[in-house]
Amino acid sequence: KQEVTQIPAALSVPEGENLVLNCSFTDSAIYNLQWFRQDPGKGLTSLLLIQSSQREQTSGRLNASLDKSSGRSTLYIAASQPGDSATYLCAVSLSNDYKLSFGAGTTVTVRA
Amino acid sequence: DAGVTQSPTHLIKTRGQQVTLRCSPISGHKSVSWYQQVLGQGPQFIFQYYEKEERGRGNFPDRFSARQFPNYSSELNVNALLLGDSALYLCASSLERERVTQYFGPGTRLTVL
Numbered sequence: 470k471q472e473v474t475q476i477p478a479a480l481s482v483p484e485g486e487n488l489v490l491n492c493s494f495t496d497s498a499i500y501n502l503q504w505f506r507q508d509p510g511k512g513l514t515s516l517l518l519i520q521s522s523q524r525e526q527t528s529g530r531l532n533a534s535l536d537k538s539s540g541r542s543t544l545y546i547a548a549s550q551p552g553d554s555a556t557y558l559c560a561v562s563l564s565n566d567y568k569l570s571f572g573a574g575t576t577v578t579v580r581a
Numbered sequence: 582d583a584g585v586t587q588s589p590t591h592l593i594k595t596r597g598q599q600v601t602l603r604c605s606p607i608s609g610h611k612s613v614s615w616y617q618q619v620l621g622q623g624p625q626f627i628f629q630y631y632e633k634e635e636r637g638r639g640n641f642p643d644r645f646s647a648r649q650f651p652n653y654s655s656e657l658n659v660n661a662l663l664l665g666d667s668a669l670y671l672c673a674s675s676l677e678r679e680r681v682t683q684y685f686g687p688g689t690r691l692t693v694l
Contacts, residue, residue: 473623503682512585512671513624513685558623567637568614569673569683571623 471496473561475572483580488546490575492559497537503569504533504544505558513558517544549579583607585674585686593692594662602657602689606674612636613655614683615647616671624671630655631677659691667693 472495482488492502501520505513517526517533519542525534530547546553556576560569586605594600606613612631616624629637630649649655653674659666669690673683 505685510669510690512587512687513673515682515684518682560623567629568626568639569616569624570626573621573623 471499471561471563471570473559473570473572475557475559475575477575478573479576479578481578481580482549484549484551486549486579488544488549488553488577488579490544490546490557490559490577492542492544492572494540494542494561494570496561496563497540498563499537499561500563502533502535502542502559502561504531504542505560507556507558507574509556516557549577551579551581553577554579585672585684587670587672587686587689589689590687591690591692593694595694596662596664598662598693599658599660600662600691602659602670602672602691604655604657604672604674604686606653606655606672607684610674610676610684611653612675612677613649613653614673614675615655615657616673617641618669618671618688620668627657662693664693667691 504516519526519535532545556574558574560571614629615627618624626639628647633649644660647657669688671688672686675683
C-alpha cells in the first residue's frame with residue numbers, strides 16, 4: 470500500500486521568504502506525482518504534474534522536484550505572498566493503478 | 582470552459598438517512614473519480630468510473646455506491662449514514678482513466694447529525 474507523508478504539517482513564514490514543502494512516498498513505482506493547492510473548505514487546484522521520467526517541473530514561482538529512487542518530492546515557492554496561504558497536498562499514482570494516494574497536506578501561512 | 586461542477590454545495594442529514602451527490606465532469610472527460618476528505622486529512626479514493634463502468638473501488642463499505650451516466654456525469658450514493666460519513670466529498674475528472682492530470686470540483690460538504 471502506498472503511504473504518502475508530508476512534513477511539516479504546518480508552516481508560517483513572513484512575506485517574501487521562500488517556501489520548501491516536502492513529500493515522501495513508500496512505493497517508488499509511481500507513474501506521476503501531482504501537487505495541489507486547497508483553500509479552506511474548497512476543492513483542489515492542480516499546481517504541477519511531474520511524470521516519473523522527469524526530475525522537475527516549473528510554473529511561475531513554483532518549482533517541484535522528483536527523486537523517485539529516494540521516494541521524495543519537494544515543492545519550492547519563491548518569494549511567498551499572503552495569497553499563497555493555503556494547504557498544499559501531494560498525490561501519487563502508481564504505474565499499474567488509477568487512483569491518487571494523497572498526503573495529509575502542509576498548511577502554509579504567509580504573514581504580511 | 583466550465584470546470585468540474587458538483588451539487589449540492591452543502592448538505593445536512595441525520596444518521597440513517599440516504600444521500601445522493603452529483604458531479605458533472607469537464608466537457609470531453611470520460612473518467613470520473615470520487616474522493617472523501619475528512620477534516621485534517623488528505624482525500625481518500627472511493628470510486629472511479631470510466632466509460633460508464635466501475636473501474637476501481639477504494640476501501641469503503643457497500644453503503645457507498647455510484648454510477649456514471651451516458652453524458653459522463655456521475656452520482657455518489659451513501660445509504661444508512663453514520664456520523665463518520667461527515668466529510669468533504671470531491672469529484673475529479675480526467676480525459677483518460679489513468680496517468681493524466683485529474684481536475685477536481687469544489688466538493689460537497691456533508692454533515693451528518
